[in-house]
Amino acid sequence: MTLTSILVRLGHALVVMALVALLTFLLIDLTPGSYLADLATNPQISAESVERMRVQFGLDQPFYQKFLRWGRSVASGDFGYSFVYQRPIGQLIAERLSNTVLLNVIALTAAWMLGLAFGLAAAASRGSPIDWAIGAVTTILLASPGVVLAVLLLAGAARVGLPIGGLSGGDEAVGTVQRVFDVLRHLIVPAAAIALVWFPAIARHTRAALIAALDAPYVLGARSRGVGRRRLLLVHALREALAPLSTLFGLSLSAVLSASLVVEVVMAWPGIGQLAYDAVFKRDIFLVVDLAQLSAILLLIGNAIGDVFLRRLDPRVVEA
Numbered sequence: 001m002t003l004t005s006i007l008v009r010l011g012h013a014l015v016v017m018a019l020v021a022l023l024t025f026l027l028i029d030l031t032p033g034s035y036l037a038d039l040a041t042n043p044q045i046s047a048e049s050v051e052r053m054r055v056q057f058g059l060d061q062p063f064y065q066k067f068l069r070w071g072r073s074v075a076s077g078d079f080g081y082s083f084v085y086q087r088p089i090g091q092l093i094a095e096r097l098s099n100t101v102l103l104n105v106i107a108l109t110a111a112w113m114l115g116l117a118f119g120l121a122a123a124a125s126r127g128s129p130i131d132w133a134i135g136a137v138t139t140i141l142l143a144s145p146g147v148v149l150a151v152l153l154l155a156g157a158a159r160v161g162l163p164i165g166g167l168s169g170g171d172e173a174v175g176t177v178q179r180v181f182d183v184l185r186h187l188i189v190p191a192a193a194i195a196l197v198w199f200p201a202i203a204r205h206t207r208a209a210l211i212a213a214l215d216a217p218y219v220l221g222a223r224s225r226g227v228g229r230r231r232l233l234l235v236h237a238l239r240e241a242l243a244p245l246s247t248l249f250g251l252s253l254s255a256v257l258s259a260s261l262v263v264e265v266v267m268a269w270p271g272i273g274q275l276a277y278d279a280v281f282k283r284d285i286f287l288v289v290d291l292a293q294l295s296a297i298l299l300l301i302g303n304a305i306g307d308v309f310l311r312r313l314d315p316r317v318v319e320a
Helices: 003-030 035-040 047-056 063-075 089-124 129-143 146-160 176-214 217-224 229-254 256-266 272-281 285-313
Strands: none
Touching: 003 063, 003 285, 035 047, 063 285, 089 129, 089 176, 089 229, 089 256, 089 272, 089 285, 129 176, 146 176, 146 256, 176 229, 176 256, 217 229, 229 256, 229 285, 256 272, 256 285, 272 285
């Protein structure tokens, strides 16, 4: 990438983030009810206290003034204050982001390893019962909502004695090795749930990309020259298929929040997804806006990584 393209992409990213924040404030403003409205129903809190909070946090202003006030605050390094948790939002996100990243790194690694393996197997045996069976499994998984998969895995985990919620058993007296092992046991079920969401899409994209590559003229020419089928698949076709798969890889990185939100809520995983659910449900306005910004940033980063991989893998792709 040239310096000009980097600056252009950075400018586009800033515009996207500003629009996401502005639209989030608008949608929250149009939504009936608010955190302070719920707070006002508490007989132990006076109307004067509620009104004081409304003025203090600028909640009495139109959405665009809230947006400008929030923008000035973020520019100074202050991400706002959570009404629900009664803590600075920066601290809340910093504490939980590592849990979400850990969960998704393990889940996406498993999903990509399985997806590539099954996609290769389906492409290598195109039209056979193996190809049909893989297609049937991936179709069923694609049609299954994430929350259903999570609940089914919870039921299965309870039967075999695996942890079904949280990050750890809560025993701080054990050693480091035992704590790591405990966290890994708690990771099995939520990571499997997220992996099952991504696995079918990766497997089907891999199969389609490999079949398209196997039908390419240069691969057919290599086959006519006597190149073995295994080498054609694992070297020539796979190398050609990596370019279209790089876009899906970038998308999987950018969907860290949305992919794990349902799983984190169902399995009580203390991550960003659980935090986002609480923020929306309890109308924690500034926390909602900051999490929407985080989601937009991850989307932009994932797209950028996908573009970089695509240009590395396919020299024919040029800067727009």
